[in-house]
Amino acid sequence: MVRAEDVTIGFVGAGVLGSGLALALSAVGWRVTAIASRTDASAERAARLIDGCTALASAQQVADSCDLVFITTPDAAIAEVSGAVTWRAGQGVAHCCGAASIELLDAAVNAGVAVGAMHPFQTFAAIAGPDQSAERLRGVTFAISATGWLADFLPSLAESLGGRGIEIPDGMRPLYHASAVLSCGYLTTLLDAAVGLWTSMGFTEEDGVRAAMPLARATIEAIERQGPTNAVTGPVVRGDAATVAAHLDGLSQHAAHLLPLYRQLTESSLLLARGKGIEEAQLEQLRRTIGASG
Ligand SMILES: NC(=O)c1ccc[n+]([C@@H]2O[C@H](COP(=O)([O-])OP(=O)(O)OC[C@H]3O[C@@H](n4cnc5c(N)ncnc54)[C@H](OP(=O)(O)O)[C@@H]3O)[C@@H](O)[C@H]2O)c1
Structure with a gap:
């Protein structure tokens, strides 16, 4: 297992949340090294903002080059992306959806991967760009469910952003989401x-x-x-x-x-x-x- 500070982090989905989280994590010292998206231009735009980050052509390339992959596509595409990638045992994959938990990543679990859900209790409406998304992620509460090494690692990411990770029991998730609304x-x-x-x-x-x-x-x-x-x-x-x-x-x-x-x-x-x-x-x-x- 690599040391926490050496973990390489990649993103699939360079939208408002993915680009902002990638930028925010990089700004506090994490190694954000790769990003892919449906549209190459989206990945390239995000990668340009982050030191040491490369835009790659596919989710598979991000998975092949990173220890932890955040799937930050729209919710409806998370399970499909996770199921289409060939994962390595021991690596991690996470998403940021609030309405569902780690069951979206079942396909990766079967490959011996640590999985996690890390949902920021924050809105990204009316955002001018990734800088503002990253700023909005500071001090935020994240609802985290995770297995394996991600159970400790994802809360440490939240803390590094000045926020905190909390665990919401699956049965309470609708209440958590109602509170957000x-x-x-x-x-x-x-x-x-x-x-x-x-x-x-x-x-x-x-x-x-x-x-x-x-x-x-x-x-x-x-x-x-x-x-x-x-x-x-x-x-x-x-x-x-x-x-x-x-x-x-x-x-x-x-x-x-x-x-x-x-x-x-x-x-x-x-x-x-x-x-x-x-x-x-x-x-x-x-x-x-x-x-x-x-
Ligand atoms: N926005 C919020 O306020 C908010 C708050 C909390 C949590 N979240 C969560 O954050 C996650 C991302 O949401 P978002 O608001 O950032 O969405 P978004 O702005 O629509 O961005 C999604 C990105 O994923 C790319 N994409 C779409 N399908 C893909 C696929 N099959 N493979 C690879 N890339 C794909 C998109 O396309 P292009 O490459 O064409 O640009 C886009 O860049 C969701 O799980 C959402 O629930 C969002």
């Missing part, structure tokens, strides 16, 4: 609703984004520093049912489509309000205001 996709849905109210007031979407972002950013920073219960503000955690009633009135006149969302968020905030020590009578009044039961 709440933190990212549905956060966007929520802010889209907030920005939409600015357009209802006659402003542009740009005005809404400009107004909402400092507030949203400060809120996220407060959550990061002190957790949700300490960071939460607003009428619910003050027990202010009159203000909630005024919001419902305004929404019903100008943006009735947001009433169910607003009611549900108010109801979900009651838990945080209880955590802040709001009295039961105030909670009950808030519940009555939004028409919630229980």
Whole structure:
């Protein structure tokens, strides 16, 4: 077995995640030596950014020249790529998919290969290039499942990026993924609703984004520093049912489509309000205001 620092790492799939991870790992000293992709130009573009990295013509060539291969194709191609390569016993192969675990690499397991899944809890939306992808990988939590030497090696890659590796039991993977969607996709849905109210007031979407972002950013920073219960503000955690009633009135006149969302968020905030020590009578009044039961 080669020493950890000598492990040569290759990539198959030079997209937003593959190029960024290759660049990030190389920048902290790992030996990223080869990259291939469906389109040669994609592999060449990524390889040019990384010292000592060569663009190769096929997944097989990457596997033949590296100790560890990350398959960073779209999820639907991972099992197919893994099954088409002739692996060497003792080498490693990993993917970065969040929805599935190491079962995608069953074909490689049969060849005596250590396998791993290493999913970054991060989004790569609206990325300008691999530099930004690499930057976004710093400090991230990675969900890792792995066998053989990758069980220690993949967490060490996460730590080298200032992040950490955690193990998610397979039965909990849907919850893990739901948490990612709440933190990212549905956060966007929520802010889209907030920005939409600015357009209802006659402003542009740009005005809404400009107004909402400092507030949203400060809120996220407060959550990061002190957790949700300490960071939460607003009428619910003050027990202010009159203000909630005024919001419902305004929404019903100008943006009735947001009433169910607003009611549900108010109801979900009651838990945080209880955590802040709001009295039961105030909670009950808030519940009555939004028409919630229980
Ligand atoms: N994007 C995210 O926000 C994100 C977040 C967490 C995890 N991930 C995971 O990261 C992995 C990669 O996703 P991505 O967003 O980077 O996808 P992507 O930007 O679409 O990149 C995929 C790359 O793989 C290449 N490719 C496609 N089929 C191939 C094949 N059969 N053989 C070799 N190369 C192939 C693509 O083609 P070309 O060579 O033609 O360019 C492209 O460069 C996925 O498992 C995904 O679940 C993504």
